[in-house]
Amino acid sequence: MSTNLLIDLPSGPSECFQLSSESLKLLGFNPEDLLYKHYCSPEDQCRGSYPCFKSDVFNRVVSKLYNVNLEKFYLLINGKLNNKKEYNKNLNLDNNSNPKDFINVTVLYKLLGGKGGFGKILKTQASKKRQSNNLDSCRNLQGQRIRNVRLSSQMDKWKESESVREKLGNDIYKLPKKEKPSENIKTTNFCDPKYVETVKKEVSKVKETVLRGFDKKLEKESENFKLCEELESKRSTLIDTCLDVYDL
Known part of the structure; x- marks a missing residue:
């Protein structure tokens, strides 16, 4: 057989x-x-x-x-x-x-193989490799990049918000009107003679201090002006003497 x-x-x-x-x-x-x-x-x-x-x-x-x-x-x-x-x-x-x-x-x-050194290097590199969740450079099933799809969706949302904002117009930026006080609410005037006197005294003190400050400032400016006039006169006299010396 x-x-x-x-x-x-x-x-x-x-x-x-x-x-x-x-x-x-x-x-x-x-x-x-x-x-x-x-x-x-x-x-x-x-x-x-x-x-x-x-x-x-x-x-x-x-x-x-x-x-x-x-x-x-x-x-x-x-x-x-x-x-x-x-x-x-x-x-x-x-x-x-x-x-x-x-x-x-x-x-x-059978294929000839090495001692495994290169495989060990690959394993160590794989353990050191960091896994990132950034998939923007990848493509979806339609062949489009995920980054472009995400940006286009963000653009569509922005356009929708812009259209709503245009419909509202400038009304969204207007401040609400103040409500008028109702006639039923009674207003009471505050009258305290001591308080009024103290307020008047403080106001007068403020006015006096402001006027004193203006006076001091004017005095300094006048002194500076006098110094400028003296310097100008001295300069003119020196120029005249120089002209006389050189018979100019």
């Missing part, structure tokens, strides 16, 4: 390989090392299918066919990752518990 493997390579066309004890012998394997002869318990998924594959049979076959190290690739068996169990549970079994004709094997090469 044989099983067909449909091997999908990452770079290149898919290839079909017939897996049987004869083909394993041609590749240099001992079929008994890679195939079981039903040492499965009844609750296992194998259920008596033949050949009963070991978990690493596909890896060894791909490594031998394409001369690739086992540690440099991993396989997907029928779209699922190949596990390391004694039997391969990802195989499609028919009603008779036999493997179906084609088993899809996808070869995926």
Whole structure:
């Protein structure tokens, strides 16, 4: 009995390989090392299918066919990752518990990685990064910037308030009129002769102090004026003497 493997390579066309004890012998394997002869318990998924594959049979076959190290690739068996169990549970079994004709094997090469220094730097930078709630530069579902949408809504509100203000006109700035005193309220005149006399005395004192201040200011200005006249006379006499000396 044989099983067909449909091997999908990452770079290149898919290839079909017939897996049987004869083909394993041609590749240099001992079929008994890679195939079981039903040492499965009844609750296992194998259920008596033949050949009963070991978990690493596909890896060894791909490594031998394409001369690739086992540690440099991993396989997907029928779209699922190949596990390391004694039997391969990802195989499609028919009603008779036999493997179906084609088993899809996808070869995926492992990527070379570093020691993790750059990833550690990214993690530290992510912890230091400050989260800001400023979304003005982002766009909404319509493709508009959030900042422009917010400003346009503010402009619409301002226009509405302006229209209301124009309708009201200048009435909003007018002061309320004073209410006239009602005729029913009686007004009483305050008359206290002592208080009136004290007020008159204080007013007269204020007038006297103001007049004294004006008099002092006028005296200072008159003194300054007299000094200016004396200086002007002295200057004129000096000029006359100079003219006489030089016969001008």
